[in-house]
Amino acid sequence: xxxxxxxxxxxxxxxxxxxxxxxxxxxxxxxxxxxxxxxxxxxxxxxxxxxxxxxxxxxxxxxxxxxxxxxxxxxxxxxxxxxxxxxxxxxxxxxxxxxxxxxxxxxxxxxxxxxxxxxxxxxxxxxxxxxxxxxxxxxxxxxxxxxxxxxxxxxxxxxxxxxxxxxxxxxxxxxxxxxxxxxxxxxxxxxxxxxxxxxxxxxxxxxxxxxxxxxxxxxxxxxxxxxxxxxxxxxxxxxxx
Numbered sequence: 001x002x003x004x005x006x007x008x009x010x011x012x013x014x015x016x017x018x019x020x021x022x023x024x025x026x027x028x029x030x031x032x033x034x035x036x037x038x039x040x041x042x043x044x045x046x047x048x049x050x051x052x053x054x055x056x057x058x059x060x061x062x063x064x065x066x067x068x069x070x071x072x073x074x075x076x077x078x079x080x081x082x083x084x085x086x087x088x089x090x091x092x093x094x095x096x097x098x099x100x101x102x103x104x105x106x107x108x109x110x111x112x113x114x115x116x117x118x119x120x121x122x123x124x125x126x127x128x129x130x131x132x133x134x135x136x137x138x139x140x141x142x143x144x145x146x147x148x149x150x151x152x153x154x155x156x157x158x159x160x161x162x163x164x165x166x167x168x169x170x171x172x173x174x175x176x177x178x179x180x181x182x183x184x185x186x187x188x189x190x191x192x193x194x195x196x197x198x199x200x201x202x203x204x205x206x207x208x209x210x211x212x213x214x215x216x217x218x219x220x221x222x223x224x225x226x227x228x229x230x231x232x233x234x235x236x237x238x239x240x241x
Contacts (some may be wrong), residue, residue, distance in 0.1 A: 005160035044132040046234025048124050051143055053227075054215030055120040058208055069106035073207030077101060078199055084183045091182050100175065105196065108166035109204035112159040116208060119158060123150045136238050140220055144213040152205065160201045167196065 061067050068074055077085060077098060085098040124147075135142045138196075167173045176196055184191045218225050219235065226232045 001042065003019075032070060041129070042230065043136055043234055043237070044127065044129050046230045047136055047143065048127060049228065050216070050231060050235070051124050051147065051212075052121065052170045054143075054212050054219070055117060055124070055139050055147075057215055058211040059113055059117045059120075061098065062204075062208055062211065063110055063116075065110065067113065068109045068207060069103060073210060075102070075105050075109055075200060075203040075207065077105075084180065087186060087189065088179055088183055091186075094179055094182060095180055101172065101179075104167060104172035104175065105200045105203075108163045108169075108172065108200055109207070110167075111166035112162040112201070112204055113208060115158045116155055117160055119151050123147055123211050126150075131221075135138050140217050141213050143216050144209055147212065155205055156201060159204060160197060163201045164197050167200065172196070180192065 030041065062073065063069075068215060080102070082098070085094075085101065088094040088097045127146075135146055140146075164173070173196065183189060219231065223232065223235070223239075226235055
């Protein structure tokens with residue numbers, strides 16, 4: 001970064017020799033050198049700050065107890081499993097099968113959610129200036145969709161082992177195996193054994209991206225939640241589009 005005293009001397013020289021238009025450009029570059037931040041860098045920093053804020057809040061909320069289970073992001077049973085549990089309620093030992101499974105699935109998702117933040121942070125760090133400008137001036141969910149496309153596979157790989165471990169910790173998979181075994185003994189039913197691991201993993205990620213999308217929309221549409229000067233300045237550009 002250039003010292004202020006050196007820039008002052010250069011500015012005095014520029015005033016005497018440059019036309020007005022050239023002087024304006026020179027002074028703009030001088031300001032960037034003093035602050036170390038250009039307008040483009042500010043856009044990138046502002047968007048990254050917004051995403052880090054949204055991601056941090058989403059991960060903290062969903063990884064806490066009842067983050068999924070008692071929220072709008074609660075994971076419900078897939079349709080084919082609901083058909084199984086509705087019949088199993090009449091089977092001794094499985095009267096509460098639906099409620100038990102739902103709680104176990106959501107507890108697994110809450111356990112897995114804590115693994116997400118480092119993956120998100122790494123993707124945000126890799127965002128380019130071009131990415132930032134496109135996302136800032138894009139659709140209301142542009143940043144969320146960017147994160148989803150750049151992190152989903154890695155998040156899935158990180159989440160699924162934790163989901164499996166968490167399901168096993170609360171005996172959910174064993175419980176489901178016992179449930180499907182009992183169900184398959186019912187006369188005339190179509191035999192079933194759906195895979196819960198993949199379903200819970202994808203549902204957990206769907207809830208997380210849903211919450212990040214909500215945070216993004218709030219920052220875009222509500223100036224009151226732009227808690228720093230940088231966020232206020234950068235998203236003011238979006239407000240004008």
